[in-house]
Structure formats: C-alpha cells, structure tokens
Amino acid sequence: MAEVEETLKRIQSQKGVQGIIIVNSEGIPIKTTMDNSSTVQYVGLIHQLVMKARSTLRDLDPQNDLTFLRIRSKKNEIMIAPDKDYFLIVIQNPSD
Amino acid sequence: MGPLVFQRGCQTRALHSTDAEVQTVSTAVSSTQTEPQDHVTEQLLQHEEPEPPGLRDFLRQVEDRVIKELVKNARSHAFDGYQVNWEDQSQLVSCRHRLQHPSAQERSLHVTSVSWSCTGSVIACAYGRIDEGDWGTEKSHVCTWNLDRRGLNPKQPDLVIDVPTTVTALSFHPNQPSLIAGGLYTGEVVVWDTSHTQDPVMAQTGMSADSHREPVYQVDWVPLQKRGEFGVLSASSGGRVLLWTLDPDQGGFVLSAGYALVRQQVPHSSRSNYKARGSSHVGVTALALSPWDSDIFLVGSEGGLLLKCSFSSQTLAAAPSEGQSVTLRAPAVFSFRPRNSPIHSIHCSPFHRNLFLSVGTDGLAHLHSLLQTNPLLSVRVSDSYVFDVRWSPTRPLVFAAATGQGVVQIFDLGRRSLRPAATIDQGGANQAATCLAFNSQNPHLLAVGKTDGTVNIWHLSADLTEQSPRETVQLELMAREVVGLHV
Numbered sequence: 001m002a003e004v005e006e007t008l009k010r011i012q013s014q015k016g017v018q019g020i021i022i023v024n025s026e027g028i029p030i031k032t033t034m035d036n037s038s039t040v041q042y043v044g045l046i047h048q049l050v051m052k053a054r055s056t057l058r059d060l061d062p063q064n065d066l067t068f069l070r071i072r073s074k075k076n077e078i079m080i081a082p083d084k085d086y087f088l089i090v091i092q093n094p095s096d
Numbered sequence: 097m098g099p100l101v102f103q104r105g106c107q108t109r110a111l112h113s114t115d116a117e118v119q120t121v122s123t124a125v126s127s128t129q130t131e132p133q134d135h136v137t138e139q140l141l142q143h144e145e146p147e148p149p150g151l152r153d154f155l156r157q158v159e160d161r162v163i164k165e166l167v168k169n170a171r172s173h174a175f176d177g178y179q180v181n182w183e184d185q186s187q188l189v190s191c192r193h194r195l196q197h198p199s200a201q202e203r204s205l206h207v208t209s210v211s212w213s214c215t216g217s218v219i220a221c222a223y224g225r226i227d228e229g230d231w232g233t234e235k236s237h238v239c240t241w242n243l244d245r246r247g248l249n250p251k252q253p254d255l256v257i258d259v260p261t262t263v264t265a266l267s268f269h270p271n272q273p274s275l276i277a278g279g280l281y282t283g284e285v286v287v288w289d290t291s292h293t294q295d296p297v298m299a300q301t302g303m304s305a306d307s308h309r310e311p312v313y314q315v316d317w318v319p320l321q322k323r324g325e326f327g328v329l330s331a332s333s334g335g336r337v338l339l340w341t342l343d344p345d346q347g348g349f350v351l352s353a354g355y356a357l358v359r360q361q362v363p364h365s366s367r368s369n370y371k372a373r374g375s376s377h378v379g380v381t382a383l384a385l386s387p388w389d390s391d392i393f394l395v396g397s398e399g400g401l402l403l404k405c406s407f408s409s410q411t412l413a414a415a416p417s418e419g420q421s422v423t424l425r426a427p428a429v430f431s432f433r434p435r436n437s438p439i440h441s442i443h444c445s446p447f448h449r450n451l452f453l454s455v456g457t458d459g460l461a462h463l464h465s466l467l468q469t470n471p472l473l474s475v476r477v478s479d480s481y482v483f484d485v486r487w488s489p490t491r492p493l494v495f496a497a498a499t500g501q502g503v504v505q506i507f508d509l510g511r512r513s514l515r516p517a518a519t520i521d522q523g524g525a526n527q528a529a530t531c532l533a534f535n536s537q538n539p540h541l542l543a544v545g546k547t548d549g550t551v552n553i554w555h556l557s558a559d560l561t562e563q564s565p566r567e568t569v570q571l572e573l574m575a576r577e578v579v580g581l582h583v
Binding site for chain 1: 147175566
C-alpha cells in the first residue's frame with residue numbers, strides 16, 4: 001500500500017492538481033484526496049461519461065478503444081486514465 | 097377356501113449397550129488476555145491489509161503517462177484566451193422593459209427604491225419625493241410587476257399599494273416572495289403582504305415611543321438567532337438603527353434591539369480631522385449588512401461618516417431616553433476615513449468578506465477593506481452625485497453605480513483602466529438614477545429607478561455577467577493590499 005500512497009503523492013505534487021480519485025470497475029471509489037461528497041459526485045457522473053466515450057469509439061471502429069479522456073472546462077481540466085479494472089481521475093487547474 | 101394370510105416378522109440383531117462414567121482426577125485453571133499493542137505493530141498490520149488486486153500494477157502503468165500530461169498541461173498555452181459560447185452571447189446592453197405607473201407619473205413622483213423578490217420574477221418599486229418642499233407628506237405608492245407573467249403591461253403594475261406618505265426604502269423578504277418591508281418618510285416601518293390584495297399591510301410600527309421620528313432611509317431583513325426567522329433592521333436620519341421582530345399574534349412589530357449613533361461615541365481614527373458640527377446625532381443615510389459576519393453592519397451618515405458597527409455591542413448610548421422599550425446601545429466599533437459629503441449607499445462584496453463599496457455626493461466610489469481606515473481604491477464615477485452602488489452577484493470584480501446625471505456606470509476592477517466598462521444612458525438628462533438592483537436569480541437583469549418615475553429593466557451583455565476564471569483570485573489580491581498586511 002505504501003507504493004500506492006507514494007504514487008498518489010507524486011501525482012498530487014504536480015502543478016495545479018486539485019484532486020485525485022481511483023475508482024474500481026464497479027464505479028466505487030477506493031482512494032481519494034477529496035472530501036466524500038465531492039468524490040461521490042465526481043465518480044457517479046464520470047463513470048457514465050467514460051462508458052459512453054468508450055462505447056462511442058468502439059461503435060465507430062470496433063478495433064479501436066479508449067486510452068485517455070480529457071475534459072477541459074472554463075475553470076479546470078479533468079483527466080481520466082481508464083483500464084480494465086480501475087480508473088484514475090485527476091482534476092487539475094493548469095493556471096494555478 | 098379362506099383368505100390368504102401372510103405373516104411376516106422382523107427382528108434386529110441383539111443391541112449391545114454399555115455404561116461408562118468419567119471423572120476428572122486433577123484440575124488446572126488458565127486464562128488469556130490481550131496486551132495493549134504498540135503503534136509500530138499496528139501500522140505494520142495495516143500495511144499488510146489485502147490491497148485491491150492489480151491496483152499497484154495499474155498505477156505503475158498509468159503514472160508516467162498521467163504525470164507527463166499534467167506537466168504538459170501546466171506549461172501549455174494552447175487554450176490561453178480560448179472561450180466558448182454556450183449561450184446566446186449578446187454583446188449589447190438592452191432595455192427589456194420600461195415600467196411606469198401612470199398615476200405616479202402624473203404627480204411627478206420619483207422612484208426612491210427598487211427591490212427584486214427572492215424568486216427573481218417580481219420587481220417592486222417605491223415612489224415618493226424627498227427633495228425640497230412639503231413633498232414628504234404627499235401620498236405615494238408601492239408597485240409590483242411580475243416580469244415572467246405573460247401579458248405584462250409595463251404601464252400597469254400588477255399590484256399597487258397606496259401609502260399615505262413617501263416611501264423612502266424598500267426590501268423584499270429573502271425567502272418569502274410575498275413579503276415586502278418598507279420605510280416611510282414619517283419614520284414608520286411597514287411590512288406588506290402582497291398575497292392579501294384587500295389589506296396588504298401586515299405590520300407597521302405606528303407612531304409609538306419606539307419608532308423613528310425621522311425618515312427611514314434603509315430597511316433590511318436580518319437573519320435572527322432562530323434559523324429561518326428574519327427581523328427588520330431600519331435606519332433613519334434621526335441617528336437610530338432599530339431591529340424589529342414580527343409579532344404574528346398582535347400583527348405588529350416588537351422592538352427587539354435599538355442602537356443610537358451619537359457624535360461623541362463615534363470612535364475617532366487617528367488621522368481623522370472630522371469636526372463636530374450641528375446636532376449631536378449621526379443621521380444615517382446608508383446601511384449595509386455583511387453576508388459573511390452576522391454581527392457586523394456598516395453605517396454611512398449624512399455628514400460623511402462611515403462606521404463599522406456591531407450588533408452585540410454592549411456600550412450604552414449617550415442619547416436621552418425617549419421612553420423606548422429597550423435600552424439603546426452605541427454600536428460603532430470602528431471608523432473609516434470620513435468623507436466631506438453624505439454617503440448614499442454602501443454594499444458588502446458577496447465574494448470577499450473584507451471588501452465593501454461606498455458612494456456619496458462627492459461622485460466617488462471607494463473600495464474599502466474592513467481592516468483599515470483608508471480606502472483601498474477610489475474610482476471617479478461621476479461629476480455629480482452617486483445615489484446607489486451594488487456589486488454584481490456573479491462577477492466578483494464588477495459593480496454598478498447610479499448617478500445624478502441619470503447614467504448607470506458599470507465598472508470592472510479587473511481592467512487596467514478605471515474607466516467604466518459600460519455606461520447605461522437612457523437619455524433624458526436632469527433625470528437622476530436614484531436606485532438600482534441586480535436580480536440574483538437571473539443575473540443578466542438590472543433594475544434602475546429614476547426621478548422621472550420610470551423603472552428600467554436592463555439586460556446586460558455576457559461579458560458583464562459571466563465570471564472569468566481568475567476573478568476571485570484577483571479580488572483576493574486586491575483585498576490583501578491593506579497597508580501592513582504582508583501577502
């Protein structure tokens with residue numbers, strides 16, 4: 001578990017990182033640096049979005065698959081690294 | 097022949113059984129107990145918890161990629177200044193409605209105060225005249241229009257409440273859309289319930305020993321100790337600030353706390369050379385509540401004093417008792433740099449706990465911090481009087497000011513130049529803009545009342561209402577420029 005914590009610390013120390021969440025394949029957050037209510041909100045909404053993005057790509061081309069998702073908004077950017085068993089969600093405000 | 101008969105029998109083999117007895121020959125007693133565990137051992141145990149399978153591998157795989165993207169993002173200028181228009185972006189400020197009450201117009205009444213309801217659909221305005229002459233005793237009105245209603249007739253208010261004297265202050269209840277509090281020229285405080293069309297007066301202070309004797313220039317709803325309940329705070333040019341609670345049984349007001357501002361009790365800031373003149377009371381012409389600290393309220397006077405006051409002040413007021421039911425207290429705790437002319441309006445920033453604006457007859461808007469006497473910034477709004485100032489409910493750096501020339505100036509403190517970001521000029525010089533109010537439910541709308549008896553509802557352009565990403569930070573930096581406070 002120490003290695004996991006170290007990795008999260010390294011990511012958190014990057015410029016402008018506001019929060020990190022690790023979600024398992026069932027949509028349950030297993031590690032987070034944010035408060036509970038925000039975490040639950042992000043996870044519920046982002047999980048659906050990632051599934052939709054993935055199915056969109058695979059419908060367009062069945063040989064293709066989602067490797068990374070970035071959502072850029074007025075106030076910050078949400079990055080999602082998906083995988084079979086887990087997702088990593090990082091929220092960054094690059095101008096901070 | 098007889099019936100067939102069969103006979104069967106069975107038998108188990110012989111059962112063997114024996115008896116036996118047991119008895120302990122010797123006994124021993126023994127017990128166990130856990131010992132308090134060391135921290136070290138506990139932590140080790142935690143580390144050995146089964147971690148979700150494959151988590152470490154997953155993180156090893158994505159970590160590099162994610163960090164690379166984060167770093168690239170922080171350095172990238174790809175999106176600098178990039179803006180997307182999701183909504184219908186109007187670049188223009190346009191006048192949506194021009195509301196009038198013909199009877200008030202005939203009698204040349206001015207609009208003295210405007211207020212939006214908590215739902216944002218109803219605008220109420222108060223009429224009256226407070227210039228020279230005997231106008232104060234003239235009958236006037238409070239009118240409301242529901243802007244969301246179909247068939248809105250700008251020349252015909254939905255509701256007209258007749259009032260025997262000039263209404264000098266108006267404020268809608270923050271939660272109940274039908275209640276409006278008003279202050280009158282005679283010093284009375286009234287609450288109207290617009291859902292009772294027959295007799296809208298729900299409570300009034302009347303002319304008792306408790307009430308004000310001078311015009312009430314400001315009324316505000318104040319949250320009380322009990323959640324969800326509000327009292328009415330009224331301030332008059334007689335130097336009194338009174339807190340009233342509604343008494344549902346008696347249908348009237350109960351004076352819950354009273355504050356008197358007396359010249360001698362005003363705290364003197366070291367650099368103020370304010371000379372006492374005239375009567376000893378401090379005529380209050382502007383009042384503001386702080387949305388951040390429920391104990392603080394700000395007061396501006398006709399002599400130019402700007403004071404920070406506390407609801408919980410225990411100092412007794414040095415004012416002669418006039419038979420009030422509560423003891424009057426002196427609320428002033430801090431004095432900001434005074435101005436040479438009356439202060440007409442004060443407004444606390446909804447985005448920063450220490451910042452507030454004040455405007456007055458000298459045509460300047462001062463940005464103050466609660467932490468120091470001198471203003472942080474002085475903005476020339478107009479060459480004539482400025483009657484009202486309000487912060488924008490959506491843009492931390494934007495405020496609007498109503499001037500005596502009839503023009504509303506909107507300033508954006510984020511811009512380098514201190515010239516107005518927008519000027520709303522309806523035309524008709526000699527008609528002062530006396531009051532304005534932003535609609536917090538629909539922040540594009542700004543209501544402006546003028547001395548020609550009209551209330552104009554303006555629709556603001558997108559750049560005046562949409563918050564840009566770094567505004568809150570810029571405001572914070574501005575607030576930190578207090579002398580002696582190191583960032």
